[in-house]
Amino acid sequence: MSAPSSTNTMDAAPQATEHTFTTWDGTELFYRAWLPAKPASRALFLFHRGHEHSGRFCDVVQELGLEDTAVFAWDARGHGRSPGKRGAAPSFAAIVKDVDCFIRTLAKEHGIPLANVIVLGHSVGAVAVATWVHDYAPLIRAMVLITPALRVKLYVPLAIPGLRLMQKVRGSGRAFVKSYVKSTMLTHDRDEARRYDEDPLIARSIAVNILLDLFDTSTRLLADAAAIRLPTLLLTAGKSDWVVRLDAQQKFFERLGSPIKRLQTFDGMYHDILHEAERGKVIEVLRVFLTEMFEHPPPAAPLLDADSRGYTKEEYDRLRQPLSPFSPARWWYAAQRLVLQTAGKLSEGIRLGWQSGFDSGQSLDYIYENRPRGRLLVGKWADRAYLDAIGWRGIRQRKENLQKLLREAMERTRSDGRAVRLLDIAAGYGRYVLETVAAAGEGVVESVLLRDNTPSNLAAAQKLAAELRLPQVQLAPGDAFDEESLATLEPAPNVTIVSGLYELFPDNSQVLASLRGIARAMKNGGLLIYTGQPWHPQLEMIARVLTNREGKPWIMRRRTQQELDDLVRAAGFEKVGMEIDPWGIFTVSLARIGNAP
Numbered sequence: 001m002s003a004p005s006s007t008n009t010m011d012a013a014p015q016a017t018e019h020t021f022t023t024w025d026g027t028e029l030f031y032r033a034w035l036p037a038k039p040a041s042r043a044l045f046l047f048h049r050g051h052e053h054s055g056r057f058c059d060v061v062q063e064l065g066l067e068d069t070a071v072f073a074w075d076a077r078g079h080g081r082s083p084g085k086r087g088a089a090p091s092f093a094a095i096v097k098d099v100d101c102f103i104r105t106l107a108k109e110h111g112i113p114l115a116n117v118i119v120l121g122h123s124v125g126a127v128a129v130a131t132w133v134h135d136y137a138p139l140i141r142a143m144v145l146i147t148p149a150l151r152v153k154l155y156v157p158l159a160i161p162g163l164r165l166m167q168k169v170r171g172s173g174r175a176f177v178k179s180y181v182k183s184t185m186l187t188h189d190r191d192e193a194r195r196y197d198e199d200p201l202i203a204r205s206i207a208v209n210i211l212l213d214l215f216d217t218s219t220r221l222l223a224d225a226a227a228i229r230l231p232t233l234l235l236t237a238g239k240s241d242w243v244v245r246l247d248a249q250q251k252f253f254e255r256l257g258s259p260i261k262r263l264q265t266f267d268g269m270y271h272d273i274l275h276e277a278e279r280g281k282v283i284e285v286l287r288v289f290l291t292e293m294f295e296h297p298p299p300a301a302p303l304l305d306a307d308s309r310g311y312t313k314e315e316y317d318r319l320r321q322p323l324s325p326f327s328p329a330r331w332w333y334a335a336q337r338l339v340l341q342t343a344g345k346l347s348e349g350i351r352l353g354w355q356s357g358f359d360s361g362q363s364l365d366y367i368y369e370n371r372p373r374g375r376l377l378v379g380k381w382a383d384r385a386y387l388d389a390i391g392w393r394g395i396r397q398r399k400e401n402l403q404k405l406l407r408e409a410m411e412r413t414r415s416d417g418r419a420v421r422l423l424d425i426a427a428g429y430g431r432y433v434l435e436t437v438a439a440a441g442e443g444v445v446e447s448v449l450l451r452d453n454t455p456s457n458l459a460a461a462q463k464l465a466a467e468l469r470l471p472q473v474q475l476a477p478g479d480a481f482d483e484e485s486l487a488t489l490e491p492a493p494n495v496t497i498v499s500g501l502y503e504l505f506p507d508n509s510q511v512l513a514s515l516r517g518i519a520r521a522m523k524n525g526g527l528l529i530y531t532g533q534p535w536h537p538q539l540e541m542i543a544r545v546l547t548n549r550e551g552k553p554w555i556m557r558r559r560t561q562q563e564l565d566d567l568v569r570a571a572g573f574e575k576v577g578m579e580i581d582p583w584g585i586f587t588v589s590l591a592r593i594g595n596a597p
Helices: 052-063 091-111 122-135 158-170 189-200 207-224 245-253 279-295 313-321 328-341 348-356 363-371 376-387 390-415 431-440 454-466 483-488 508-523 538-545 561-570
Strands: 017-022 028-034 045-048 071-076 117-122 143-148 176-178 206-209 232-236 261-263 420-424 445-450 472-478 495-498 527-532 573-580 587-593
Touching: 017 071, 017 158, 028 052, 028 091, 045 052, 052 071, 052 279, 071 091, 071 232, 091 117, 091 122, 091 207, 091 445, 117 279, 117 508, 122 143, 122 207, 122 561, 143 279, 158 207, 176 207, 206 207, 206 245, 207 245, 232 245, 232 279, 245 261, 328 472, 328 527, 328 538, 348 376, 348 527, 363 390, 363 431, 363 483, 390 420, 390 431, 390 472, 390 527, 390 573, 390 587, 420 431, 431 445, 431 454, 431 508, 445 454, 454 472, 483 508, 495 508, 527 561, 561 587
Parallel strands: 045 071, 045 117, 117 143, 143 232, 232 261, 420 445, 420 495, 445 472, 495 527
Antiparallel strands: 017 028, 028 071, 176 206, 527 587, 573 587
16 A cells, blocks of 8 residues: 555645555555544445545545544546546446455555445445445445445437447447536535536546446346345435436335335435535434444345245245246247247257256256357257356356465465365355366375265266366265254365355255355365355346256345354354455355354
8 A cells, every 4th residue: 555645625624635545456556635633433435426536525424424433435447646547447236246356445544444434435336336345245344335326317318229229349348438517417505516617627428338238237236125224314406417327226225125225316416416516414413324334233034935925935935936827928938948949959068957956967068168069050059058147157257266365275375384274065066166176286286185975976077187187176975954964074175165056955954064064174264165146137048047956946036145144154254255256146266164053
């Protein structure tokens, strides 16, 4: 981190200081900090709207007047004094990952527990904050969303299809559009409008890929807002907002799963309610909520019983029920199933799915290989389309993320002066583990134990281990949910992997027994890598059309990331890192064992 330098923001203390931090991909991002005279035990993180930068919060921080609170505000990549093309980023998911890195880096550096952190986002920044809370399930205090850009008002007909075409023609990250938003559409205050117009750090353009990612991510948030249980304050500008749609904000609020949630609409104000003529009303509402959340933290109950009640249980029960004979959806899914069971079998991947189950180790290995095959040209074409389905793309990204965290776990273990002893409790073909071990080189990993309950999977893993010349690999049949058999493994593992397993079983008691067995087998400091599926856009199609390895309908109960993390925490682990694909489907997390209960 750079040394701070003073900035003349406003006359009252504390003044902002300027810094940079290194985000996940090595980029140095700029931020401002307002630090009290004494070290703070709580923090507020601010995220600006699209086109803007952290300097736009200087007056807001001054007017809030939060004592004993550290305040941080960044310049998102491509904005303000942070590097990158103006208005651009690799993806919206990259911005969300920046959010995670920013908050965790600064909280750790200043000794502030995440439980004492509140986040505030404005417009596009509000969507980034809400996505972070949804996807990463951080254990923070609360969040504030100000005029969130869940649906941007695009006045051009067929704007989204047109933008998708533009991106396809020009390539991702190469197409830009200029904002139609004028300062007078943001605020009634003429002085504030002039400040906006004269600010050289405000970017007037935005990359098309970010606009499209924003739309797609917001669609997911609107559909799955019930997964968010964090205390939330949502402030809107009402129908007078020229920039974003009020109905999307209201729908999001109605669906929020937060036990504590508040919505306040400032009718007559424009989009930038923080700089409106009567912004004092907004500041007061903010101050009251922030003070209350900091001084009276609400209790948070873990979601250990979400398999017996709650919205994902209701969703699961609905998927298990047949659709009405008069439902068009029933006939649509029946038609899909018929096509896949007949002409679809020209595709090798689809044929294999019907034969072994679409969730089998054999199918999964085929997806990893990602080489289209089939009978006749049409079969190969259909196989390519099958392999490019959003879920399978997510699976391949999950493999990359898993291998990344596995390498990190191995490095952490070796840096602690311990030999690496790997365990995968339901390995399937074990490709992701064996390839990573082989790439690490000889002597890095002392032992590898791959367990599975399917003999054909173990045979395939044994063959692959031989091909990769890994003599330290052992294979054994085993029940991944048998606590005692896991707890008594020898040699005791210090890196354990659970990939693609818990997603297939709805019962939390099974998952908790498995996690407790792993925790009992591992000493303090041991690392757990676990995957989750908090979201899937094709969940109903999978349930109504495809079959699992037992030949039954492939019906899955989703676990939100918070539920999954709560189960892991209940077994004695603490999450220390996480990766997620750009579509928010599959997560891979890294946790460290403390004193197991």
